[in-house]
Amino acid sequence: MSKLQSPVPPSPSCSPSRNDCGIAPLTPSPSPGPALRPRAARPFSVVVAIDFGTTSSGYAFSFTQDPEAIHMMRRWEGGDPGVANQKSPTCLLLTPDLRFHSFGFAARDSYHDLDPEEAQNWLYFDKFKMKIHSTSDLTMETELEAVSGQKVRAIEVFAHALRFFRQHALKEIKDQSSSVLEGTAVRWVITVPAVWRQPAKQFMREAAYLAGLVSPENPEQLLIALEPEAASIYCRKLRLHQVIDLSSRLIANGIEGDASHSFDSSFRQAREQLRKARHSRTFLVESGTGELWSEMQAGDRYIVADCGGGTVDLTVHQIEQPQGTLKELYKASGGPYGAVGVDMAFEAMLCQIFGADFIESFKAKRPAAWVDLTIAFEARKRTASPGRATALNITLPFSFIDFYKRHRGHSVETALRKSNMNIVKWSSQGMLRLTPEAMKELFQPTINNIVRHIEDMMKKPEVQGVRFLFLVGGFAESPMLQQAVQAVLGRSCRIIIPQDVGLTILKGAVLFGLDPTVVRVRRCPVTYGVGVLNRFVPGRHPRDKLLVKDGREWCTDVLDRFVSVDQSVALGEVVRRSYTPARSGQRKIIINIYCSTTDDVVYITDPSVRKCGAITLDLPEASGPERREIRATMQFGDTEIKVTAIDVATNCSVRANIDFLSN
Numbered sequence: 001m002s003k004l005q006s007p008v009p010p011s012p013s014c015s016p017s018r019n020d021c022g023i024a025p026l027t028p029s030p031s032p033g034p035a036l037r038p039r040a041a042r043p044f045s046v047v048v049a050i051d052f053g054t055t056s057s058g059y060a061f062s063f064t065q066d067p068e069a070i071h072m073m074r075r076w077e078g079g080d081p082g083v084a085n086q087k088s089p090t091c092l093l094l095t096p097d098l099r100f101h102s103f104g105f106a107a108r109d110s111y112h113d114l115d116p117e118e119a120q121n122w123l124y125f126d127k128f129k130m131k132i133h134s135t136s137d138l139t140m141e142t143e144l145e146a147v148s149g150q151k152v153r154a155i156e157v158f159a160h161a162l163r164f165f166r167q168h169a170l171k172e173i174k175d176q177s178s179s180v181l182e183g184t185a186v187r188w189v190i191t192v193p194a195v196w197r198q199p200a201k202q203f204m205r206e207a208a209y210l211a212g213l214v215s216p217e218n219p220e221q222l223l224i225a226l227e228p229e230a231a232s233i234y235c236r237k238l239r240l241h242q243v244i245d246l247s248s249r250l251i252a253n254g255i256e257g258d259a260s261h262s263f264d265s266s267f268r269q270a271r272e273q274l275r276k277a278r279h280s281r282t283f284l285v286e287s288g289t290g291e292l293w294s295e296m297q298a299g300d301r302y303i304v305a306d307c308g309g310g311t312v313d314l315t316v317h318q319i320e321q322p323q324g325t326l327k328e329l330y331k332a333s334g335g336p337y338g339a340v341g342v343d344m345a346f347e348a349m350l351c352q353i354f355g356a357d358f359i360e361s362f363k364a365k366r367p368a369a370w371v372d373l374t375i376a377f378e379a380r381k382r383t384a385s386p387g388r389a390t391a392l393n394i395t396l397p398f399s400f401i402d403f404y405k406r407h408r409g410h411s412v413e414t415a416l417r418k419s420n421m422n423i424v425k426w427s428s429q430g431m432l433r434l435t436p437e438a439m440k441e442l443f444q445p446t447i448n449n450i451v452r453h454i455e456d457m458m459k460k461p462e463v464q465g466v467r468f469l470f471l472v473g474g475f476a477e478s479p480m481l482q483q484a485v486q487a488v489l490g491r492s493c494r495i496i497i498p499q500d501v502g503l504t505i506l507k508g509a510v511l512f513g514l515d516p517t518v519v520r521v522r523r524c525p526v527t528y529g530v531g532v533l534n535r536f537v538p539g540r541h542p543r544d545k546l547l548v549k550d551g552r553e554w555c556t557d558v559l560d561r562f563v564s565v566d567q568s569v570a571l572g573e574v575v576r577r578s579y580t581p582a583r584s585g586q587r588k589i590i591i592n593i594y595c596s597t598t599d600d601v602v603y604i605t606d607p608s609v610r611k612c613g614a615i616t617l618d619l620p621e622a623s624g625p626e627r628r629e630i631r632a633t634m635q636f637g638d639t640e641i642k643v644t645a646i647d648v649a650t651n652c653s654v655r656a657n658i659d660f661l662s663n
Helices: 105-113 130-134 154-176 198-211 227-235 246-253 255-277 340-354 356-365 367-381 398-408 412-419 436-458 479-489 501-514
Strands: 003-005 021-025 046-051 056-063 069-072 091-094 100-103 123-126 143-145 151-153 186-192 222-226 243-245 282-284 301-307 312-320 325-335 392-395 424-427 431-434 466-472 494-498 519-523 527-535 546-549 552-563 568-570 574-581 588-596 609-618 630-635 642-647 652-654 656-658
Touching: 046 154, 046 501, 056 154, 056 501, 069 501, 091 105, 091 154, 100 105, 100 154, 105 367, 123 367, 130 154, 130 198, 143 154, 151 154, 154 186, 154 198, 186 198, 186 227, 186 501, 198 222, 198 609, 222 227, 222 501, 227 301, 227 312, 227 325, 227 466, 227 494, 227 501, 227 519, 243 246, 246 479, 246 494, 301 436, 312 436, 325 436, 340 356, 340 367, 340 412, 340 436, 356 367, 356 398, 367 392, 367 398, 398 412, 412 424, 431 436, 436 479, 466 479, 466 501, 479 494, 494 501, 552 574, 609 630, 609 642
Parallel strands: 046 186, 186 222, 301 466, 325 519, 466 494
Antiparallel strands: 003 021, 003 527, 021 574, 046 056, 056 069, 069 282, 091 100, 091 123, 143 151, 243 494, 301 312, 312 325, 392 431, 424 431, 519 568, 527 552, 527 588, 546 552, 574 630, 588 609, 609 656, 630 642, 642 652
8 A cells, every 4th residue: 555645845855755645545546447538529619720920820719510611810911922821929018017018020021111210129139938838937027128128028929829820710700600609609719839848738718718719617628739739630621732742742853963942942833822722711621531641541541740940849740541540659749940040040050250249239229120130030031942052141130230330339241251251241222142952951950940840750660651641830931841851752752742731720620629539549758757755665765755644654655656657548537546635534634746758767856857837626524524535636638737526425526737837
């Protein structure tokens, strides 16, 4: 028999410490096993998905009565020359008194039009999603820094953005639907990277509550969708004319000889087809699975690589015939290798030429001009291709040239000459000329990271025999990335890109909202467990774990695992534990939850183990003297962990929340 340790607040070093037992198991802890729970259906009238991206965001929706039609959002005001604006840039502008002003192109343009002195008081946020990925101790108090240096709580910035999408989506749905929509008639879906940990997923949910998308009383009205998983769900529906098969195009032209030309021409054709279809914002999807799937047999494996602005996210799925459901074969993996890496390389190059101190000063004193420069680079970045022989011109804002001369006392041209950077030239028209070698240098580190990551994934035993690699996400549009992936991986599998590659996740998220049961089996990304006391066995347990209590010897700090890393968990599968309070009359139990990225952990004090959350159980007063049974259930098969607990004596459901955001 083992006993559960009652938690104590973590010490500053976050190392767990021992304490009295607050709760004890009634039975020895079983290994996690399937206990399928019926899933309650909710009568939603419409599903709205929000793809909250690092560089761009958007929404789409579908009426549950007509699930084959996915409606894309209205075209945005503003936009960039040469860039198809089917989504809006993820930029937010707040007034000096922290009120919402605008989002997207409107935010960027309004900020640009502010007087430089006035702009210092406004709060402009750009590409702020990455902060959530990179913050290891994310809480409700985590702050984001605006371009001006002012700080505001991150949860409020995200809530402002989600509120903006809520208003736009509901207005558009109202325009298309004659029936009156109740608040609970809408199911909302928000996309997040699959590599995000549980605190980040909970953070998005809390932001949605704050934005008024749904209320905490109806949590099932909001789904958190994993980006590559959403893309995978959409890829099931693809027809042959809706994809570009890089492998067939390149092999036909000879991989070595004519690859870059083939890329450029194939993408021009695809974009032309897309442009013709753009007057319609409604996409029709197959009611079953698409033609591409008819080429796959049951058991075939494929990888979806979601190459976005901030992260690259990989998921490995197996298709289950005939129902067409999906099974995850290996836990999602990825990293911060998105297109933003190319922007950072460009900024580093500017620092090398003009000096990091000047660039910092310019960003602070001329923020709007800096935004201009990043927009100019973004447009040119999208035209970079491996076969290009000519330089790419990037116009430097006049204020950059003027500010530099006053700051340094010599011209931009002189700075370029002094820098000895031969791959960047100066044009007399006031432009930086980036040679093809320069562009390659900016792209290479990020692309190498992506390719290496996919290669490593394909070497895993669980992933052997992959037939298809789907490239999705905004960065997948880059011919530079396509050619690199094709050159290294094209011989081992077919590389396929959906034509509307930047909208794949958005459409898949709508399909996921219409049927969340489509992914039947997922892999657990980490090991989860709680700290327990087991009977002390001399020779097996270390002496420093000995705890003597009421004359009995216990081994403290043992990790009682609920589920192991990379374990397969079916949808609706639960892990149950029965406990009893250690003291009679106990009114509250707090159980600290620990997680580890490895499976070989024994104690909660092991180096790879960290406290990741807590479950709070409130106990109503019991009537009789008999031993109280609390049955706790953790459900792992969804994109978020759900917890329920029942007080068996009273049959009352006990409130149980895992809080991943408390420190």
